[in-house]
Each structure stands twice: as C-alpha cells, then as structure tokens.
Amino acid sequence: MDYYSKHISKLIEEFSKLPGIGSKSAQRLAFHVLNMTQEQVDNLAGTIINAKKNVKYCKCCFTLTDEDMCPICKSDKRDHSVIMVVESTRDLAAYEKTGRYNGVYHVLHGAISPTLGIGPNDIKLKELIERLRGDVKEVIISTNSSVEGEATALYISKLIKPSGIKVSRIASGVPVGGDLEYIDEITLLRALEGRTDM
Ligand code: ZN
Numbered sequence: 001m002d003y004y005s006k007h008i009s010k011l012i013e014e015f016s017k018l019p020g021i022g023s024k025s026a027q028r029l030a031f032h033v034l035n036m037t038q039e040q041v042d043n044l045a046g047t048i049i050n051a052k053k054n055v056k057y058c059k060c061c062f063t064l065t066d067e068d069m070c071p072i073c074k075s076d077k078r079d080h081s082v083i084m085v086v087e088s089t090r091d092l093a094a095y096e097k098t099g100r101y102n103g104v105y106h107v108l109h110g111a112i113s114p115t116l117g118i119g120p121n122d123i124k125l126k127e128l129i130e131r132l133r134g135d136v137k138e139v140i141i142s143t144n145s146s147v148e149g150e151a152t153a154l155y156i157s158k159l160i161k162p163s164g165i166k167v168s169r170i171a172s173g174v175p176v177g178g179d180l181e182y183i184d185e186i187t188l189l190r191a192l193e194g195r196t197d198m
Helices: 006-016 023-035 038-054 089-098 125-131 147-163 185-193
Strands: 079-086 103-107 138-141 166-169
Touching (some): 006 023, 089 103, 089 185, 125 147
Parallel strands (some): 079 103, 138 166
16 A cells, blocks of 8 residues: 555555455545545535434433434334344344334344354343333344354343243344345344244
C-alpha cells in the first residue's frame, strides 16, 4: 500500500477492517469515497456518527433501538408472555419481516463459543433469565443452527427448564451454519411453526 498517500492508505486500512471486506474491496471503497462530492462524504460520515451515538440497547429485549425501549417491547398488541431468543438484531428483523410472530424477543448479541472464548457472561443471557421472573409462558430459542447456536440453545434450555417455563427450539430446516437473516420468510415461518419442545 506504499504506492498511495498516507491518507488513502489509512482509508483503505479502515475499510479492510469491516466484515467481508478484503483488501481489493477496501481499495474500491476508498477510491469510491474519494470520488464522491464533499456533501456526500459529510452525509455518510455524519450518518455513521449519528447512528453510533444514538442507537442503544432496548432496556428490555436488548435489541438495537433509538429509544430506551423498542417499539416491540412497548407495544400492547404483542404477546409479552412469549419470548423468542435470537442472536442478533438482524435475526429479529428477519422474523419481523414475516409479520407472523406476535410475541416479543430477546437479543443475545452473540452465541456461546468456547473456541472463540465467548462464554455465557459475554452475551445477554443473565438479562434473559432476569426477564423470566415476569409472566412468561414460553421461550422460543431461535439461535442459528451453527455449532455455537446449537450449544447456546442447549445451554439456555438447561438453564430455564427447572423454572417450569416451556422451552422450544425452532425446527431444523434452517440451513446449517446459515445466518438467519439470509433465509427466506417461508423457511423461517416453517421453522417457527414446526418448533419442538426442548
Ligand atoms: Zn425491546
């Protein structure tokens, strides 16, 4: 990267830190930004800064939201006695897109992964257990079908079982290791409707 000025090199370096961006894509993005108008660049930078500043965790379900409590947790049209556990806000969005789930969510922000050194305390698990003190009838575990997702599902199920609350797991049929957000709505609905007790 020595052929570029240090500002360009720095820009490429920053882009290459983003997920899924290799060095070629990083260069393409950097030069694209440099070809944008000043106004466009200000807009982009400002949007990133504002999003980071203003988006926070919902104090109830821990999804990313603009307010203290997200619209789903605030809604009295949702069934607050059914909690679906997902790994990320993107997974929540995928289920919301189906328009057929009427319960609420709990976002873990990750999954347990001994190989990556991510333990139960590194995800929003304590917070889920806290919520179970309320009037909860069912916890639907919709973590991914990756090794980490399955391990997390098993861990959570063992943790909740003694409380007598029903614990279910979305049906397989969700491609192994597939990020939920890339799965079509029909598959997602089928997985939800075909959920089984754990
Ligand atoms: Zn919420």
